[in-house]
Amino acid sequence: MLRVFIGLGVPFIAVVAMLPLVNEVSFTLFNIPFLYLWMFAWFILTSVCLGLCWLCFDRHRPEY
Amino acid sequence: MAATVVFAILIAASLVLAVMAKKGHHSTNVRDFFIASRQFGGFLVFFLSVGEIYSIATLIGFSGIIYAKGAAGIWYLGYFMLASSVAYFLNPLIWRAGKLYDAVTIADLFKGHFKNHAGARVLELTVTISAITFLIPWGQLQFGGLLVALSALGWHINTAVLVIFAGMLACLYIFIAGIRAPAYVAVLKDALLILTVVVTGGAALAHTHLSTIFHTGVPLASSHMTAPQLRFSMSTIAFQALGFFMLPFNTQNLFTAKSEQTIRRTQMFMPLYMMMFPFLVVVAYYQLGTHEHLPSANGAFMAAALQLLPRWVLGIVVAGAALTGLLVLAGTSLAIGPLVSRNLFGHVPEQKQRGAAQVVIVLYLALSILLTLAAPSLLTTILNTAFFGITQFFPGMVAIMFFRRANPLAMAAGIVVGDVLSVGLFALKVPTHDFNIGAVALVANVAILVLGSLLAGRRQVTPIALRGAAAVPAAGD
Numbered sequence: 380m381l382r383v384f385i386g387l388g389v390p391f392i393a394v395v396a397m398l399p400l401v402n403e404v405s406f407t408l409f410n411i412p413f414l415y416l417w418m419f420a421w422f423i424l425t426s427v428c429l430g431l432c433w434l435c436f437d438r439h440r441p442e443y
Numbered sequence: 444m445a446a447t448v449v450f451a452i453l454i455a456a457s458l459v460l461a462v463m464a465k466k467g468h469h470s471t472n473v474r475d476f477f478i479a480s481r482q483f484g485g486f487l488v489f490f491l492s493v494g495e496i497y498s499i500a501t502l503i504g505f506s507g508i509i510y511a512k513g514a515a516g517i518w519y520l521g522y523f524m525l526a527s528s529v530a531y532f533l534n535p536l537i538w539r540a541g542k543l544y545d546a547v548t549i550a551d552l553f554k555g556h557f558k559n560h561a562g563a564r565v566l567e568l569t570v571t572i573s574a575i576t577f578l579i580p581w582g583q584l585q586f587g588g589l590l591v592a593l594s595a596l597g598w599h600i601n602t603a604v605l606v607i608f609a610g611m612l613a614c615l616y617i618f619i620a621g622i623r624a625p626a627y628v629a630v631l632k633d634a635l636l637i638l639t640v641v642v643t644g645g646a647a648l649a650h651t652h653l654s655t656i657f658h659t660g661v662p663l664a665s666s667h668m669t670a671p672q673l674r675f676s677m678s679t680i681a682f683q684a685l686g687f688f689m690l691p692f693n694t695q696n697l698f699t700a701k702s703e704q705t706i707r708r709t710q711m712f713m714p715l716y717m718m719m720f721p722f723l724v725v726v727a728y729y730q731l732g733t734h735e736h737l738p739s740a741n742g743a744f745m746a747a748a749l750q751l752l753p754r755w756v757l758g759i760v761v762a763g764a765a766l767t768g769l770l771v772l773a774g775t776s777l778a779i780g781p782l783v784s785r786n787l788f789g790h791v792p793e794q795k796q797r798g799a800a801q802v803v804i805v806l807y808l809a810l811s812i813l814l815t816l817a818a819p820s821l822l823t824t825i826l827n828t829a830f831f832g833i834t835q836f837f838p839g840m841v842a843i844m845f846f847r848r849a850n851p852l853a854m855a856a857g858i859v860v861g862d863v864l865s866v867g868l869f870a871l872k873v874p875t876h877d878f879n880i881g882a883v884a885l886v887a888n889v890a891i892l893v894l895g896s897l898l899a900g901r902r903q904v905t906p907i908a909l910r911g912a913a914a915v916p917a918a919g920d
Contacts, residue, residue, distance in 0.1 A: 390528045394521045395677050402668050410657035412666030414514040415724055418521065422717045425524050429531050429711035437707050
């Protein structure tokens with residue numbers, strides 16, 4: 380269950396559920412609006428989440 | 444002229460690559476033609492299955508929606524990202540089901556799972572017809588993008604001729620090498636498209652400083668979403684993330700993989716592969732800042748490329764864009780062919796399947812071309828429409844993976860209601876408080892599947908997730 384939470388739950392919370400909050404942030408970097416910055420950051424963070432699932436849970440499955 | 448020459452050379456090179464892909468695989472076996480006999484390792488599976496990320500819809504459509512709607516276009520980023528999360532968990536099971544049922548198409552999965560069950564044929568037909576129907580807007584999406592890209596070459600020829608030219612190129616790819624052509628050309632296509640995006644984005648950045656681009660562009664496109672836009676984005680991200688691997692060609696591409704582990708290893712890198720999107724955002728904002736009047740937001744990327752790049756580099760950009768469109772068309776056609784020959788007509792003998800498939804593919808391309816010419820619209824809107832129907836397979840797919848009591852007739856009814864409801868709401872412009880129409884229809888679909896299965900009696904089928912390694916025949920058979 381922890382595996383599904385890390386790989387599926389966390390990204391869904393960040394990219395869908397938190398969107399109303401992210402939408403309110405007025406921080407910018409090089410004038411780039413925060414919504415873009417947030418999405419770009421999750422390109423990496425979603426991969427990190429899935430990488431954790433692989434390293435901690437799935438790596439040792441039989442190769443079939 | 445320089446642009447046209449470079450464009451022609453690159454398209455010719457990709458055709459040579461397609462011919463080379465065919466060499467050494469002279470099998471006329473239908474499984475080799477459609478799913479490469481399940482021999483592909485991680486590298487090719489990666490390019491095949493995430494290839495849709497860098498499609499013509501992305502290059503032209505995504506920069507177009509950012510140009511037109513600013514931050515309200517970010518659902519496009521979110522749905523790919525979450526699609527990879529869903530895929531990491533679901534796709535290995537889809538692959539396992541494909542292996543167990545010797546599937547070539549998405550409909551084969553359902554047919555195989557409910558073998559000997561009275562409702563199996565009804566479900567198979569429902570999935571087949573629905574899949575083909577909602578792939579037509581997908582074809583329209585590619586041809587629409589191809590038109591925008593090719594028009595940047597400044598050929599001054601009739602739109603209809605241009606689209607037919609594109610359709611013929613797509614046929615060439617398919618008939619030369621089956622799915623191996625899209626697979627090998629996919630690597631070239633992704634390389635070209637990434638180059639395209641980086642070069643154009645880089646040129647914009649070299650021309651104007653990053654913070655100036657956004658300083659000028661941001662006041663012209665909103666950087667926050669309104670409440671309705673937020674509702675649309677959230678529902679669309681979740682909805683299309685579930686649907687991405689229900690696209691019949693994506694499912695089919697999964698079957699080319701060697702193993703479940705190949706798929707997991709591949710899938711974790713999919714979000715990282717999105718690192719080119721920031722460049723597209725830069726290009727869209729750069730184009731906003733130029734204040735140039737565009738006839739359609741679809742033209743934003745190409746307009747920027749025309750302005751910023753030397754002619755011969757523009758040829759590379761157009762070739763990259765065109766190849767992605769052609770390749771997706773090839774992939775889509777290769778999904779439709781067997782859907783018709785195996786699932787729709789049922790008992791066509793295997794040797795005849797390939798011929799039947801080719802006839803249907805030509806018909807499909809012709810229909811998509813007609814729609815492109817008859818109903819041009821914002822590319823991302825066409826994309827949304829395709830997902831209305833495609834995502835309706837998701838509840839059924841989850842059901843065969845995890846639930847014993849799933850009933851095929853309830854599943855078919857759910858899909859039909861989901862399809863009809865989403866098309867109806869869309870066509871009649873029924874207000875859904877800005878929630879994605881397909882997501883609204885999906886709720887009805889799930890309700891029917893669950894209730895129907897509960898009422899339908901006790902007959903059980905062992906779900907895929909519980910049928911482990913022992914049940915799967917060894918690889919390479």
